[in-house]
Amino acid sequence: MIHLCAPHELAEGQSRGFIVAGRKLLAVRRDGRAYVYLNSCPHRGLTLEWRADDFLDASGSLLQCAHHGALFLIENGECVTGPCAGQSLQALACREDAAGLWVEA
Numbered sequence: 001m002i003h004l005c006a007p008h009e010l011a012e013g014q015s016r017g018f019i020v021a022g023r024k025l026l027a028v029r030r031d032g033r034a035y036v037y038l039n040s041c042p043h044r045g046l047t048l049e050w051r052a053d054d055f056l057d058a059s060g061s062l063l064q065c066a067h068h069g070a071l072f073l074i075e076n077g078e079c080v081t082g083p084c085a086g087q088s089l090q091a092l093a094c095r096e097d098a099a100g101l102w103v104e105a
Contacts, residue, residue, distance in 0.1 A: 001102040010034060010101060015055035020103065026055050027101060028063065030074045036094040036103050037077050041065040043084035
C-alpha cells in the first residue's frame with residue numbers, strides 16, 4: 001500500500017489529485033468515506049480536473065470531466081451523463097487508518 005495523504009488533507013466534500021508510480025489518481029471524500037480512482041475519463045483517457053485538485057461539479061455531488069462534461073457518481077465512478085454514459089472510472093482499492101489514506105500500488 002502507498003500512502004497518499006494524512007486524514008485531514010482530504011476533507012469532507014473535497015477532492016485531490018495525486019501522481020503515484022507515474023499514474024495520475026484522484027481521491028474524493030463523501031459521507032466520511034474516501035474513494036480513489038484513476039484520473040482518466042473513459043471517453044478519451046483525458047484527466048478530469050478543471051484545475052489542480054478540482055474534480056467536482058458545481059454542486060459538489062458528482063465528479064466531472066472538464067473536457068466533455070461527463071458526470072460520475074462519487075460512490076462507484078459510474079458515468080451517469082455525457083459521452084461515456086454507462087462506463088465507469090477505474091476504482092482503486094484504498095483504506096484509511098490514523099496515519100492517512102492508502103492505495104494499492
